Amino acid sequence: RRLRRELALTAAAFAQPVTATTRFRRRRRLLVRSLRERAVWVDAERASLLAGAVSADVRPFGVLVERDVVGVLVSCGPDVPAPGEPWAVDEADPRLWWIGRGDLGAVEGTAPLLVAVGTDREAVVFLDLLTGPRVVAVSGERRGAGSTLQALAAQVDARLPVGAVTVADGVLPRFAGP
Known part of the structure; x- marks a missing residue:
């Protein structure tokens, strides 16, 4: 029993650097591909502007762009307004609102100054430098x-x-x- 446990721990220790390198390369490819795609930037800007239009008390500061949906992180007071359709509030964080990329239409307003700061699983994370x-x-x-x-x-x-x-x-x- 102890020998099996030691073998499993040894195998995990040898596999960990390989899996970490594979994960890093996969996320780097996602980030590079997303930085090249104009649609990713446009969808991130549109989602940020649409989230800001929900309420005057809401200030979007971060955007997560996945393949089919866009999440917007908003700052506001203690009373988080509930966005209407087509928005969906994240179950774990009420300040994270999701919208389908197909639901993003043309929107008016001053575009945010977004910069890509990394990835979170399968999402590219953008930060709006103008809100801070x-x-x-x-x-x-x-x-x-x-x-x-x-x-x-x-x-x-x-x-x-x-x-x-x-x-x-x-x-x-x-x-x-x-």
């Missing part, structure tokens, strides 16, 4: 934080008009900022 403070700080392990900051700066630069983004010296390698 004017300065975004990235902290953590030096190498990872630097890469994250560079990725965010590149996304913002690609999405805004030419000359709208100024990157300080030392943020991006081989780029002499002001």
Whole structure:
């Protein structure tokens, strides 16, 4: 009995790095594919604008885009308004609202400034930089934080008009900022 347990633990220890690498590569492919697809960005922006139109007290700050649905994370007071059809409130978090990608129509308003920050299972996670403070700080392990900051700066630069983004010296390698 003990030998079987030890063999199972040893096999799991050897398999864990392989499964972690496979999971990482699968999520990286999802993120890269989604960053290239214009429809993903458009659907994320539309869902954010539609969620903001539900109530004046609601501010969408995050978006999760899956294959068939889009989830919008909203901030509001203690009384979370219930969105009407075609929205569905998440069972675990009442501040996460889901809508089918087919239910997203044209919407008017100022587009959010979304940046992709990663994945959550099969969803690409976007953060709206315009809903928070004017300065975004990235902290953590030096190498990872630097890469994250560079990725965010590149996304913002690609999405805004030419000359709208100024990157300080030392943020991006081989780029002499002001």
